[in-house]
Amino acid sequence: MSPKYEMVIGLEVHAQLSTNTKLFCGCSTKFGADVNTNVCPVCLGMPGALPVLNRDAVTMAVQAGVALNCDIQHESVFARKNYFYPDLPKGYQISQFELPVCLGGSLDIEVDGAVKRIGITRIHMEEDAGKLLHQGAMGIADSTYSLVDLNRACTPLIEIVSEPDLRSAAEARAYVETLRQILRTIGVNDGNLEEGSLRVDINISLRHVGATQFGTRCEVKNVNSFRSIDRAIASEFIRQQEVLESGGRIVQQTRNYHDDTQTTTPLRDKEDAHDYRYFPEPDLLPLLLTDERIQSIRAAMPELPHAICRRYQQGLGLTRADADILIEEIGMRRFFEACLACAQDISPKEISKWVIGDLNALLKPKGGFGPSLSLSPEYFVKLIRLISSGALSGKMAKEMLPQLIETDQDPDVLMANLGGGQISDESTLLEIVRKVISENLDVVEKVKSGKTASANFLMGQVMKQSQGKAKPDLVMSLILAEINT
Amino acid sequence: MKDLFISAIELGKRLKNRSLTCRQIVDATYQRIDAVDHQVKAFISLMTESAYIQADAVDRLLDAGQELGPLAGVPIAIKDNICTKGYRTTCSSKMLENFVAPYDATVMTKLHQNHLISIGKTNLDEFAMGSSTENSAFFTTRNPWDLERVPGGSSGGSSAAVVCGEAFLSLGSDTGGSIRQPAAFCGIVGIKPSYGRISRYGLVAFASSLDQIGPFTRTVEDAAHILNVICGPDPMDSTSAELPPVDFSTALGKDIKGLRIGVPKEMMGDKIADDVRQAIEQALDVYRSLGAIVEFVDFDMFDYAVSTYYIIAPAEASANLARFDGVRYGYRSESATNLREMYTRSRGEGFGPEVQRRILLGTYVLSSGYYDAYYLRAQKVRTLIKNGFADFFSRYDVMMTPTSPSVAFKVGDHSSDPMAMYLADIATIPANMAGLPGMSIPCGFSRDGLPVGLQILGKAYDELTVLKAGDAYQRVTNFHLKQPSMNQVAS
Incomplete structure (x- = not known):
């Protein structure tokens, strides 16, 4: 039976840029430091502190764009994405919204020997949030209290958004693997899914095979290994198929993937979606990239x-x-x-x-x-x-x-x-060979009678007497030559 | 001590010739604060310990014959929305009542490098939102010319302190007129330089694209010298302008013959109180007598500026004030039982009504579905305002208007009517919208004996012409030398 539904997948990949310092301040981005030690007034969101854009992060974002065949924008704009959460020190995330640094690229993936070109919608730069350490529970809701670690706050990310061009878990996986390899190879990301320096959000919808319109999609988050990419897609495919088969409708929502049960559960519906009230970040000037700058990044591309x-x-x-x-x-x-x-x-x-x-x-x-x-x-x-x-x-x-x-x-x-190298001087070796032959005339007879394997014994004796330094192929030819003369 | 009422430059000279020590003047300043601040209420907190340490350091350097800048040893008051390491920075808000910044604002570093003595933090409307200091969560500052009246705002504490001898200089911030209007109400000089002239790093943001730090001084000469100290690009502020250094004192003592002054008719009409208008007309006569060319022109940007200001400023403020969430510092409600309550109660209890009003306004105009109609449109109008000024300054060197439509009003007069309060900023807002330098200088008195301010606007980064015009006026008039009666009693 041929499958009834086809899946349509688009991916949003967040990649932490491998800069030494954060996106808007001079704090270190080193992983694993003591909590709240890589922090300063800027990344703590102190009153009066202002962001200053990290030039290396811009270079790396452009490198990623060049590697993915994007149009590098001469002018891009940072915006404030407003929402409240304890890991977000300023109450807004500085991100790019309407005018991102890269638009319109592509990535070729290979599945079962066939090459497929996947469209890249955009790449934008943004700062990461901090981390919450919940006490007594997995989430903030049930915890007795939660602690905030802002070491990660303000580290530079790029978000790479694909077109909905992927049609299977294998393609999605190949896309992430290929993307990861590129980002690692050009040195802009360390490719570590488990540590979260590469994060994948999966947008997935189903439609009847042969249909041209897209179905309603869900976004699956919390996918942090290659294995869970496959599993999350498989489980979400089955879920959506069951809903459709039982005559239901897919509700557009964001869902959380749980690797332990290999299921997804709803996080929020579309109507609960935040109104982020984006507006241009007045503390930063538009990011202007001259032709010269873009050219020099292109020329120096790994x-x-x-x-x-x-x-x-x-x-x-x-x-x-x-x-x-x-x-x-x-x-x-x-x-x-x-x-x-x-x-x-x-x-x-x-x-x-x-x-x-x-x-x-x-x-x-x-x-x-x-x-x-x-x-x-x-x-x-x-x-x-x-x-x-x-x-x-x-x-x-x-x-x-x-x-x-x-x-x-x-x-x-x-x-x-170690007492010198290999002995390949013929006269030196010949001396040893003659000595061994004279001491093992019975073996020589065996060789002469056709038991050529016995020559290996003579060879072993030569190696022994030369402390293993005799050049083996030369020794063998000398033994055979001596016996046969 | 008579020396409390001289100009900062004059004080600098007396310190240098050692007829006064820095410790003596700091002592005298704190004695003056002790004597009058229970009435004026300019200060939220004092920086006594560091002030004396700095004063003694200056005395040692001067005793050793070290060459210091012209303002070395001069006491300066700081608006309490500018971060001072180790001392509270409250923004006159319950939210930050006990907040101590872990770092100094860039202007503070510059003041200290130039050996000025920061003596304390002054009152303001909460988060600089207001025109009278009545929105302070702590108390209302009084106008030294009439203690029943407001000193203007939001930098009312900084302006009042300079008038009544509690400081020789002060710093304020100006988002829609918060330096120029209180300077006018208090009869002193206040200048908001061009956007980008002075680093905003460490100024607690109200509206980032409009905020600018600036000084209050007794004379234009002092203003030029303090600008020399605090202006300049800062790698910590991406919006600070990369411009070659300017010596603002070169604007002093210059002839203004032929200076082209444009006066918008709209700002000399019935929106303006009669005695204010009369004082301005007399000031324009002075300028004519100095050889300047005064022309009245149509310039209809003022109403638009006010409307768009009250979209853009609250929009930016709604995001700027989001960081006050009770998580890392500042006020946190005791009664919250979950995260949502922690946010809503901390912010509901920590912010005063005007701040909440502006956060709501700003949140509304940025909301999905309203953004285009309000914020985006306001930005377009802002561009038109900039273009309007560019056109104006292609024909004139400076614009002159009254700084405020009225003189200082009585405490309580406007506090129940936000719209009336908003309109009081009509003359000052356009300079912020266009990023232009603007200065208010005293130019006369109302029938009630209250100071009137003349606003001088220049083109972007042309503070020199603005200072030149103001200084020329002060060389032939003496309004800036007049003292409120409370100073005469003291001297």
């Missing part, structure tokens, strides 16, 4: 994920899987790129193999490729170079790697400390 992916595959010969890993792991990619820059003589594939493989495995328990990593790309590249030149065996390199990470010492020095 590379976008799809361009990186293409370059890695076509230019560097990496697999799609490796390219995807490097794009997802931003710190790893930075290290990889730094290695490339000092390794024109080594194949990028070889470098990526070592970075994604052994290095990544060793770093994982130590905080990955984060700022605590002291390993310099030059030394790491040197290690790989020692392998390709034959000075080190792959096995020896692997054994040396933890020490290299730990000490960030020149691999030459490390190698010397």
Whole structure:
């Protein structure tokens, strides 16, 4: 049976911009500070304090707009969105309303190998609210009292609003994943759904398959993981379908998603919707962006994920899987790129193999490729170079790697400390080979009689006598040559 | 002490030549406050401790022969809606009765850097909403010329203090005339500079696009010097104007021959009290005698300005005052049992009736469905008013009007009729709507012996011409030297 209803989804994504300071004051945006320590008169909403726009936040909002193919507006306007809540210190949120910084963009998503272009309606900038800590209950209503933490108040957000172009949970998820990857890659957002630095509101409506008009939509909030995007959409689809099937009408409302029960419950109806009484913020001048400023942001745009992916595959010969890993792991990619820059003589594939493989495995328990990593790309590249030149065996390199990470010492020095590198000098090896053969004439006979596997025993003896430093392929060819003469 | 009634510049000279110490003048100022403020009621709180510390510092510097600015050591009073670190800033509201700001307004920092002595915080209409100080939650300030009358408002405490010798200078704020009207009622100089000239950082906002800090002084000369201290761009205020520094004292002592003065006929008609109009006409004669060209012109922006002002100002105020919610500071109702009650009761009990009236007005005009008809339309009219002034100033150097249609009225006269009170601002509001500099200077007295103020408006950022015109007038007249009788008794 073909499905009767089609879902229509539009997403509003709030992304916290990765600035060092807040949107309208100089307070730190660092997550996890003691409550009410990253605050000042401005973000506390003290009488007489005034907002001053953070230039970096504007740059990042424009970068997001450029990445999403938006029209960057030469003039945009901040407005006051008026409502009362204890986490909102001024009694209004400074946001952009009628004239946002970016209009009309698009994002290409890929589902099951098919590419679909999703329209972006707008991107606007706004400040975040603080946090309420309810005592004795989950919500303010039942709590004995609630405390206000304003560390998060006034941190910069962009809200990215999509067109209602998405038709399935898979598309919605792909949209958020792709968007997240872009924002992370260009460095404007850390992509953390659980910590709330990326928040997704889902607008969803149903219509009969083939219908051209949209149905009445509901907005689902409190979706804070990729898994809950799927689940919230599925549960809301079923709910709306049941209402329609039983002859009911969908009431336009905002609903809250609960991950524990995988259901949504009503938060407020349209008629209870706030009248936010927006008006232009008189404390801030209109945000004017000159052509020069927009051009300079465009010119300095970090590379976008799809361009990186293409370059890695076509230019560097990496697999799609490796390219995807490097794009997802931003710190790893930075290290990889730094290695490339000092390794024109080594194949990028070889470098990526070592970075994604052994290095990544060793770093994982130590905080990955984060700022605590002291390993310099030059030394790491040197290690790989020692392998390709034959000075080190792959096995020896692997054994040396933890020490290299730990000490960030020149691999030459490390190698010397370990008693030198691989022995690939033919005359030195030949001496050992002849000695081993003379001590194992019975084995030599076996090889001569066709048991070629027995040559491995001789090889093992050579490795033993050379303390594992003999170059294995060279040893083998020497053994065979000696026996067969 | 006779020295209490001299100009700030003259006091600065006496401090510099050490014929007076700063401690002596601060002592004398507080003694004067002790003696008369129970009648005048200009001050809400005093900053005695920091005043003496600052005074002693100035004395030490002057004794050591240090070169200080012309106003170093001069006592100044501060309107109680300007934040002073460590001292209460009440806005004359129950809402902020015990509020102590954790930071100094930018103007306070500038005053201290220039060694002025802030002596205390003065009364105002609650949150600067009013024209008489009768809307103060604490008490009404009295006019030193007649204690039965109001000093004007909203900066009535600041104007009264300067007249009766409780301060040599004071700061006020002007959203629709709150500096110029009380200056006129009290017979002193009050100037609201162009919007953006002085940082608003630390001024508790009433209507952000209209508010401007400015000084009260006894002479135009003093006004020029205090403007030199407090003007200038501020990175903490995005709306402060990025302009090169101006030495306002260069406006002093200048010839005004050929100055083109335009006088709107509308402001010299029957809206204006007879003795006010007569004083203005005499002032215009003085200007003619100084070689200025005086012309009467049609300029019909005044009524529009009042109507649009009472949409835009309350709209902005309704949002600006939303932060007073009882959550983080200020008054919180004891009787609330849930969040909604905490908001409604804290605000219902903490704000006075005029403030509540304006919050309601502002909330209404911004509401969905009314926004276009009121707020948006008012903004369009505001643009027309700006254009009207631009046209006017293409032909004239300054505009002159009475500062107020009447002289100081009696306490209680207008307090039951908000519309009458609103119309008292008809001459002053347009300058705020257009962001222009405006000054009131004393230019005569009514039959009852009450001061009349002449308003001088200039084009945006042209304070120099306004000061030049005012200073030229004061050099040939002596209205600004007249003292209320309570000062004669004291001296």
